[in-house]
Amino acid sequence: AQTVTQSQPEMSVQEAETVTLSCTYDTSESDYYLFWYKQPPSRQMILVIRQEAYKQQNATENRFSVNFQKAAKSFSLKISDSQLGDAAMYFCAITTRDKLVFGAGTILRVKS
C-alpha cells in the first residue's frame, strides 16, 4: 500500500518570495509517479507538476520545481516568485498502477 504524508497543514509566503511545501511517501513499488495538484477555492483539481520515479532529474514547470529524493522518499515542491494566484490547497500524490493516493494537503496563503 502507498501512503503520502504532508506535515505542513498551512504555509504562508510573501508575494514574490519562494516557498517549499514538503511531502514524504512510502511505497514498496519501484515504478511510480509523483504529483503535485493545486486545488483553488473552486475545488477543481489542477495538475501542477509530475515526476517519474525512474528519472533522477528533478521536474520543473515554469516557477514550480520539485526536489525529488528517492532514497529518502521525499518529494517537495518549490514555488518561486509566488503570486496571489498561487494561494490554494496543494496535494501531493503517488500512483503506481491504477489509482492516486493523496496526502492530506497544505493550505498555501500568499500575502501581498
Next chain:
Amino acid sequence: EPEVTQTPSHQVTQMGQEVILRCVPISNHLYFYWYRQILGQKVEFLVSFYNNEISEKSEIFDDQFSVERPDGSNFTLKIRSTKLEDSAMYFCASHPTRSNEKLFFGSGTQLSVL
C-alpha cells in the same frame, strides 16, 4: 485541451434517496475513476473502471455504490440510498493508458445530503 465533464455541478438530495452523478470522460480514454473529497479533507479513491468492469475499489465503495458506462460516452456513479456522510465533492477522472502519466479530473459534483 480536452476536458472531463461532470453534471450536475451541485446536487442536493434527501437522506435515503438515490442519486446518479454523471461524467463524460475524454473520448479516447480507456480508464475511468471516481474520487471523493469530504469538505476540508483529502481526496480519496473510490473506484477504477476499465473494459466495462471495476478494476479496483476502496473500502468506501460499499454495496450502496455502483458504477456504469451505459453507452460509449457516459460514466455514472450511483448511490442507492444516500446517507448524511455521503455529502462530499465527487470527482470523475480518466486517462488514456495505464501509465498514469496524467490523470484528467473533471470539475466535480458537490453532493449535499440533507
